[in-house]
Amino acid sequence: MNKIVKYVLIGLLVLGALWAAAFFIKTNSKSAITFETQKPFVSSIEQKTVATGKVVPEDEVEIKPQISGIIDKIYLEEGDEVKAGDLIAKIKIVPNEQALNQSRGRVRNAEIALANIKIEYDRNKKLFDKGVISSQDFNTLQLQFDQSTQELQNARSDYQIIRSGSASGSATANTNIRATVAGTILEIPVEEGDQVIESNNFNDGTTIASIADLSKMIFEGKVDEGEVGKLKVGMPLKISLGAIEGEELDAKLKFIAPKGVEETGAVQFKIEGDVEIKDDVFVRAGYSANASLTLEKKDSILVIPEALLQFDKKTDKPYVEVATGAIADQKFERKDIEIGISDGVNVEIVSGLTEDDEVKQWNKTEPIKKGEDEEESEDSEE
Numbered sequence: 250m251n252k253i254v255k256y257v258l259i260g261l262l263v264l265g266a267l268w269a270a271a272f273f274i275k276t277n278s279k280s281a282i283t284f285e286t287q288k289p290f291v292s293s294i295e296q297k298t299v300a301t302g303k304v305v306p307e308d309e310v311e312i313k314p315q316i317s318g319i320i321d322k323i324y325l326e327e328g329d330e331v332k333a334g335d336l337i338a339k340i341k342i343v344p345n346e347q348a349l350n351q352s353r354g355r356v357r358n359a360e361i362a363l364a365n366i367k368i369e370y371d372r373n374k375k376l377f378d379k380g381v382i383s384s385q386d387f388n389t390l391q392l393q394f395d396q397s398t399q400e401l402q403n404a405r406s407d408y409q410i411i412r413s414g415s416a417s418g419s420a421t422a423n424t425n426i427r428a429t430v431a432g433t434i435l436e437i438p439v440e441e442g443d444q445v446i447e448s449n450n451f452n453d454g455t456t457i458a459s460i461a462d463l464s465k466m467i468f469e470g471k472v473d474e475g476e477v478g479k480l481k482v483g484m485p486l487k488i489s490l491g492a493i494e495g496e497e498l499d500a501k502l503k504f505i506a507p508k509g510v511e512e513t514g515a516v517q518f519k520i521e522g523d524v525e526i527k528d529d530v531f532v533r534a535g536y537s538a539n540a541s542l543t544l545e546k547k548d549s550i551l552v553i554p555e556a557l558l559q560f561d562k563k564t565d566k567p568y569v570e571v572a573t574g575a576i577a578d579q580k581f582e583r584k585d586i587e588i589g590i591s592d593g594v595n596v597e598i599v600s601g602l603t604e605d606d607e608v609k610q611w612n613k614t615e616p617i618k619k620g621e622d623e624e625e626s627e628d629s630e631e
Contacts, residue, residue, distance in 0.1 A: 284579060286572055286607035289553045289598055296545040296590045302470025304490065304524060304536045306461030310430050313454035316423040317447045318342045320439055325458075327437055331428040337437075337458050338426040340445065342412070352408040359401040363394075370394040432462040435534055466524045466532055468500055470540050471510075471517040479544040480505055486522045487541040493530065500524045500540065545590050552595040557608050558588070572607040581609045 321341035325331065370390055377387040410423075436459045439445060448454030468488055472480065486500035504521035511517075522540060526532055558567050567588050570581040586601030602608070 284581070285610045286576055287554065287557060287610060288607060289551050289602050289604055291549055291604070292552045292595060293546070293548045294550065294552060294590055294592050294595060294597055295543050296592060298472065298476045298542050298544055300470035300472045300520060300540045300542065302468055302520075302538060302540065304466050304468055304488065304532055304534070304538045306432075306435070306463060306534050307465040307467045307523075308430075309435065309459055309461040309534075310432075311456045312337060312426060312429060312458045312460065313448040313456055314340055314423075314426060314445050315447055316340065316342065318424065318445060320441050320443045320445060320457075321424075323437065323439075323441055325434055325437070327434050329434050330432075331434060331460060332431045333428055335428045336425055337428055337434075338439075340424045340426065342424060349408075349411050352404070352411050356401070356404040356408050359397070359404040363397040363401050366390075366394050366397045426457050428458075428460055430460055430462075432460045435459045435461050461534060463532065463534065464526055466526055466534075467503075468520075468522040468524055468538055468540050470520055470538075471512075472520055472542075474509055474516040474518065476544060477505065477509075477518040477520075480520065480542065484542060488522075488524055489539045489541070490532070491537040491539075492533070493536075496530060498524050498527065498530070498532075502542070547590060547597060550589070551598045551602065551604065553598060553602070553608055555591055555594060555596045557610060558596065559611055569602070570609040570611060571602070572609065576607060 318340040321339045323338045325335070325337050331337070370393075373382060373387055373390050376382045377384070438456055438458075443455075445455035445457065446452055468486065480502065482502055482505065484502040486502055488498040488500050490496060490498070500522040502520060502522045504519075506519040509516040509518045520540075524532075553569070557569055559569065560567055566585060568583050568585045571584050572578075573580045573582050584601055584606075587599040589597030589599045591597065
C-alpha cells in the first residue's frame with residue numbers, strides 16, 4: 250500500500266514538472282516586440298492659441314428722449330435699416346401741473362408788464378415826435394418796450410414746450426424720436442404706453458432704440474496672461490463663428506488691454522480685432538466666436554512627432570532612442586536633444602538629431618492575438 254502511494258506521488262510530481270515546462274516553453278515562444286522607427290523630417294510649425302469671445306458692432310448708438318413722457322407710437326421694428334433723421338417713435342407729453350401753472354403765470358405777468366410799458370411808450374412817442382423829450386430818454390423807453398415784448402414771447406414758448414413738448418414753429422419736435430446715425434435697429438426695449446425719462450446731467454435716460462452699422466464689426470475676446478506677451482497689434486486673426494459652420498472671417502488685432510482681470514484663478518486680458526465682413530455672409534451682433542492667433546511660426550525646420558519624445562525623470566529634459574545599427578537588430582541608444590516650438594503634433598528639433606537618424610517609437614505595443622488570448626484565458630481558469 251505504501252508503494253502505491255509512493256508511485257502516485259512520484260507520478261503527480263512528474264506530471265506537474267511536465268506541465269510547468271510546457272507552460273514555460275509556450276510563454277517564451279511568443280515573438281518579441283518589434284519597435285518601429287521614424288526619421289526626422291523638414292516641415293513648418295505654427296504655434297497657435299485660441300481666444301473665445303463674440304462679434305459685436307464697432308459702434309452702437311443708444312437713442313434717448315430729450316423730454317419725459319409716454320410712448321405714443323413706434324413706427325419701426327428691430328432689424329429695420331434706418332438713415333439719420335428717420336422717425337422711430339413719438340412721445341406723448343404728460344405735463345407736470347405745477348410747472349404748467351407756473352409757466353402760465355409767467356405768461357400772464359409778461360402780458361401785464363408789456364401792456365403797462367406800451368402805455369408809457371405810446372405817450373412818450375408822441376412827446377418825442379413833438380420834440381418835447383430827448384432822443385436818449387425815448388431810446389431808453391424803446392429798449393424797455395422791446396425787452397418786455399421778447400419776455401412775453403419767451404414765456405409763451407416755454408409754456409408751449411411744457412404743454413406739448415415743442416414750441417410752435419419749431420423745425421423738429423422733441424416728442425419725435427429720430428435716428429441719429431445710419432444703420433440697423435438692434436433693439437427697441439420699450440413698447441407703446443411705456444413711460445420714458447429724458448436724458449440729463451443726473452440721469453442717463455430711457456433707451457428708446459439702439460442702432461449699429463453691421464458692416465463694421467469687431468471681435469471681443471480674452472487671452473491668458475501666459476500668451477498675451479506674444480501678441481502684437483496688427484497680427485492677423487481667423488474668426489470662426491459658432492452660428493455659421495465652416496465659415497472663417499479674416500480679422501486684424503487692433504487692441505490689447507493694458508490691465509488684466511482675474512477670472513477663476515487666471516488673469517485674462519481683453520483683446521479686440523477688426524473683422525472683415527464678407528458680402529455673402531450676414532453676421533448678427535453678439536455671435537459667439539473663436540479667434541485663432543499665430544503666436545510663432547517657423548518654416549523649413551527639422552521636426553519629429555511629439556509622441557516620440559521621452560523625458561528624464563530626474564532632470565525632466567527631453568531625449569529619444571535612436572537605432573545604433575540595422576533596424577532588424579532592434580538595438581537603440583539614448584540621445585539627449587534640444588527642442589523648440591510645438592504645435593501639439595510635431596515638435597522642432599534644435600539640436601541632437603539629423604534627418605538620417607532612426608528614432609524609436611518607444612510606446613509601440615504588440616497586439617494580442619485572439620487565439621492566444623483565448624488560450625491564456627483557459628489556462629487561467631484551469
